[in-house]
Amino acid sequence: MIGCFNRVCEIEEEPEKVMASTEIAEVTKANVYERMSRIERPWTQNYLAMYSSLWQGVTLDPDLMWVPADDHMVHRGDAVFDAMRCVDGSIYQFQRHLLRLKRSADAIELPLPMALEELSGLILEVVRRGGEKDTLIRVSISRGPGGFSTNPYECHGPQLYINVIRYNPPPKRYYEKGANVISSKYPQKDPFFANIKSCNYLLNVLMKKEAIDSGVDYAVGIDKDGCVTEGSTENIMIFTQEGHLVFPPFDNVLTGTTALRVKELSEDLVKEGIIKGVLERNIKKEELFLAKEIFLTGTSINVMPVTRFDGVQISNGRPGELFSILNQRLLNDMYFNRSLLTPVFF
Secondary structure (H helix, E strand, O other): EEEEEOOEEEOOOOOOOOOOOOOOOOOOOOHHHHHHHOOOOOHHHHHEEEEEEOOOOOOHHHHOOOOOOOOOOOOOOOOEEEEEEEEEEEEOHHHHHHHHHHHHHHHHHOOOOOOHHHHHHHHHHHHHHHHOOOOEEEEEEEEEOOOOOOOOHHOOOEEEEEEEEEOOOOHHHHHHHOEEEEEOOOOOOHHHHHOEEEOOOHHHHHHHHHHHHHOOEEEEEEOOOOOEEEEOOOOOEEEOOEEEEOOOOOOOOOOOOHHEEEEEEHHHHHOOOOOOOOEEEEOEEEHHHHEEEEEEEEEEOOEEEEEEOOOOOOOOOOOOOHHHHHHHHHHHHHHHHHEEEHOOOH
């Protein structure tokens, strides 16, 4: 039927009838594991162990490494986490990672499900159960399950998830030839959220996607004032022509445990006369093109040289001498500094 009013005509149509599909199988407790076993999931081959406080136990079966859909971590990103490395059977900077985890939880008013001492023991046991000495450990504390709204008070209490993943180092070419990096187009986090290691990593994901889609290795953020911030999971720093190692202020970016340790180790280089000084200040994007060397740091990458930025070759286009020194000092620290190594005792 066609009806006109004030010279505007509308066609009234019958609403489209959508038939319910009869092709959807019903999944039950009795058949869920059989159905899951049919699905090939090659990406899980590096998943070694997971602890969940929901079932108060550890599983070594990747098919059982799941989190409920109504956990606020899943549908709101309402959770915090930290990632650490087990290096040759010992967790590196274990206590620093745990303290950062607690700071993140405190910042969003999320109580820890247990004391740090108990949490430490639990993490060590889950790593041990994973059975390998070189792993990544992801510790997540969620607001917990209880509903699908934004209301944190509907949750039935914080939950703990510990995942142990086989460590696969980045390709050697990054260290032999240097990484290719671009500046990200996305607006950066404000200092409050930048300093919380939350499970809301949408910006970080978009930056990594941006890098891959652009055919480069990493993307780093630029804030509204034109200053460098951080990568999707990496800190960045420059070595100036004047001989200073410069870090962006940790007030404005996540305080990376690796970056902080590199900064501490660099103080020895000042005493040895290898560099002139270590600074923490804003770094304008334009300074990167003039830098003698640029580095990325992170738990999974250690120290990585950058030899191209936004399509421009940095210095002579090869990893520099300071990169070699810093990376070796960090590796020595990771393997031999007993004060920062917590043995797992496999």
